Amino acid sequence: MNETHEQPETAVLVALITQKQTADQTKEYLNELAFLAETSGIITKKTFTQKLERADTRTFVGKGKLEEIQTYVIDNPVDIIIFDDDLTPSQVRNLEETFKDIKVLDRSLLILNIFSMRAQTAQSRVQVELAQYQYMYPRLTRMWTHLSRQKGGVGMRGPGEKELETDRRIVQDRISFLKEKLEKIDKQSHTRRKERDRLVRVALVGYTNVGKSTLMRTMAKTEVFAENKLFATVDSTVRKVVLGNIPFLLTDTVGFIRKLPTMLIESFKSTLDEVREADILLHVVDVSHPSFEEQIDVVNATLADIKAADKPTVLVFNKMDQFVPKEEWAPEYAEEGDEPIAVDTRRRTALEYLKKTYLTKKADNVVFISAQTRENFTELRELVYKLVRERHFQIYPNWLDIPLTDYVEEGDGYGLDMPSENPVSV
Numbered sequence: 001m002n003e004t005h006e007q008p009e010t011a012v013l014v015a016l017i018t019q020k021q022t023a024d025q026t027k028e029y030l031n032e033l034a035f036l037a038e039t040s041g042i043i044t045k046k047t048f049t050q051k052l053e054r055a056d057t058r059t060f061v062g063k064g065k066l067e068e069i070q071t072y073v074i075d076n077p078v079d080i081i082i083f084d085d086d087l088t089p090s091q092v093r094n095l096e097e098t099f100k101d102i103k104v105l106d107r108s109l110l111i112l113n114i115f116s117m118r119a120q121t122a123q124s125r126v127q128v129e130l131a132q133y134q135y136m137y138p139r140l141t142r143m144w145t146h147l148s149r150q151k152g153g154v155g156m157r158g159p160g161e162k163e164l165e166t167d168r169r170i171v172q173d174r175i176s177f178l179k180e181k182l183e184k185i186d187k188q189s190h191t192r193r194k195e196r197d198r199l200v201r202v203a204l205v206g207y208t209n210v211g212k213s214t215l216m217r218t219m220a221k222t223e224v225f226a227e228n229k230l231f232a233t234v235d236s237t238v239r240k241v242v243l244g245n246i247p248f249l250l251t252d253t254v255g256f257i258r259k260l261p262t263m264l265i266e267s268f269k270s271t272l273d274e275v276r277e278a279d280i281l282l283h284v285v286d287v288s289h290p291s292f293e294e295q296i297d298v299v300n301a302t303l304a305d306i307k308a309a310d311k312p313t314v315l316v317f318n319k320m321d322q323f324v325p326k327e328e329w330a331p332e333y334a335e336e337g338d339e340p341i342a343v344d345t346r347r348r349t350a351l352e353y354l355k356k357t358y359l360t361k362k363a364d365n366v367v368f369i370s371a372q373t374r375e376n377f378t379e380l381r382e383l384v385y386k387l388v389r390e391r392h393f394q395i396y397p398n399w400l401d402i403p404l405t406d407y408v409e410e411g412d413g414y415g416l417d418m419p420s421e422n423p424v425s426v
Contacts, residue, residue, distance in 0.1 A: 008041055008042065009041070009043070010042070010043045010078050010079050010080070011037055011042045011044055011045065011080040011081065012044070012046045012047065012048060012072065012078055012081055012082070013034060013037070013046075013047045013048070013083075014047075014049075014060070014081060014082070014083045015029060015030050015047070015048075015049050015083070015085070016049065016050055016051070016055055016060075016061070016084075016085070017050065017051040017052070018051075018052060018053060018055075026049055026084075027049075028290070028291050029084055029258070030047050030049070030084060032258075033082060033084050033110075034047070036107075036110050036111065036114065037082060039114050040114050042080060042082075045078060046076075048061075048065065048068065048069055048072075057088075057090075057091070058091065058094050059091060059095055060083055060085075060087060066098065073102060078102060080102065080104075080105055081095070081102055081103070081105070083104075083106045083107065084106075084107050084259075085106065085259070086106050086107065086108050086259075086261075087104070089138060089139045092104055108259075108263075111260070111264065112128065112131055112132050112135060112264070115128045115264065116128045116132065123182075123185045126178055126185065130178040130179065130182060130263075131263040131264045131266075133178065134263040135261065135263055136171060137171050137175070140167055140168055198395060199249050200246075200249070200388050200391045200392050200395070201251065201277065201278045201279050201280070202248055202249065202278060202279065202280045202282060202384065203250075203251045203253055203278035203280070203281055203282070204216055204250070204253060205253055205256070205275055205281050205282070205284070205299060205303065206255060206283055206284035206285060207256055207257065207285070207286065207295040207296075208254075209255065210255070210284045210286040210289075210318060211284060211371045212252055212253070212255065213252055214371040214372060215284060215316070215318065215369075215371040216237065216250060216252040218374060218377070219241060220239035220241050220250055236251055236254070236274045237252045238251045238252075243381060243385045243388060244385060244389070246389055246392050248388045248392070251274050251278065253274055253275055254272075256299050256302045258294075258295075260302070265302075272306050272308075275303070276306055276307065276308045279312070280311065280312050280313070280391065281311050282313075282316050283296075283299060283314065283316065284316045284318050285315065285316065285317050286318060287317040287318065287319055287323050287368065288319040288320075288323045288324065296315075312364070312365075312391075313364065313365070314366070314367060314380075314387070315366045316367055316369060317354070317367070317369070318369055319371075320351065320368050320369060320373075320375055321370040321373050321375060322370075351368055355368065365383050365387070367379050367380045367383055
């Protein structure tokens with residue numbers, strides 16, 4: 001029997017350069033959009049940008065750019081056109097009429113698709129389905145425009161309008177059902193979290209694909225799914241960990257991203273409660289990413305939105321092993337070429353520069369590590385231990401204190417799963 005392999009879908013990406021978004025930012029956002037597409041199994045064939053004051057209300061891009069995209073998709077096999085911003089229902093309708101059989105997606109729908117692929121637990125599947133229906137509801141009208149010509153006489157409605165009203169009721173009913181179901185799951189999750197109140201809770205937060213799951217796996221010495229793709233983790237995972245003789249709970253949470261759909265934030269409220277109810281946050285940053293400073297701001301803004309920005313925080317600059325410094329961070333080594341010693345020296349010099357700059361003022365505690373190679377893990381462990389110990393003794397004033405430096409562990413000593421309790425997945 002001959003095996004058949006489904007061909008991956010291909011896409012072109014479209015973004016705007018505006019007064020609020022520079023050309024460099026647009027290029028970075030398109031790179032991220034291409035990564036989102038790749039995570040969803042879509043191959044990017046070409047990107048299009050246009051400089052406009054604001055998006056065209058009819059077709060997002062201007063007439064000339066629209067014709068340029070049309071010409072390309074006629075001459076090249078393309079399945080999908082993906083726009084880097086949210087499209088209005090009328091923009092989607094006009095674009096679908098222009099491109100006929102080619103699917104039109106916006107950034108939010110692409111992210112929702114990835115979340116639906118990644119969701120594993122009953123809770124996250126309900127959360128994603130609710131977000132999908134909330135996204136779909138205001139866009140139902142365009143699904144029935146092909147029937148709009150069949151309207152009846154005065155005071156009569158065409159079958160398209162009747163069908164639209166029926167679909168609206170179905171979607172509204174489904175949204176109500178999912179909200180009720182999610183409320184029940186939320187109560188169960190809240191009960192589980194309450195049962196863990198007697199332990200210090202530490203949550204890993206950060207931009208998507210910065211290495212949170214890898215750090216979780218290293219600190220907890222346990223298998224946690226990690227992959228070099230956006231939103232590899234959608235479900236929160238909790239592990240009990242010990243430092244010294246002090247236990248605490250470590251939670252890996254869903255990553256944040258710029259332009260995260262608002263309906264996802266609302267639907268994932270209970271998952272984000274893991275962050276809201278945490279005692280300490282480990283804000284993980286990919287220091288090797290060219291836009292890591294902007295990613296820090298995106299995460300801080302999201303934390304402020306969910307009212308979790310005032311917690312004790314360790315800013316963990318991860319991926320030191322992949323860090324390539326800018327020349328201005330280590331100018332005395334900029335002309336030494338790419339010899340390994342020069343590169344390594346320049347990296348260390350640049351990291352020292354970053355430690356002394358305003359970046360370190362974004363949090364009370366800052367550490368530079370590599371979760372992959374475990375570089376500088378001792379400093380991270382000591383910082384986490386200090387904060388966990390302080391909170392732990394507020395809960396248990398009479399706990400027997402054994403200093404971390406006096407505690408001898410087997411293995412590498414970076415963290416242990418508690419043997420008395422199985423890991424808990426939320």
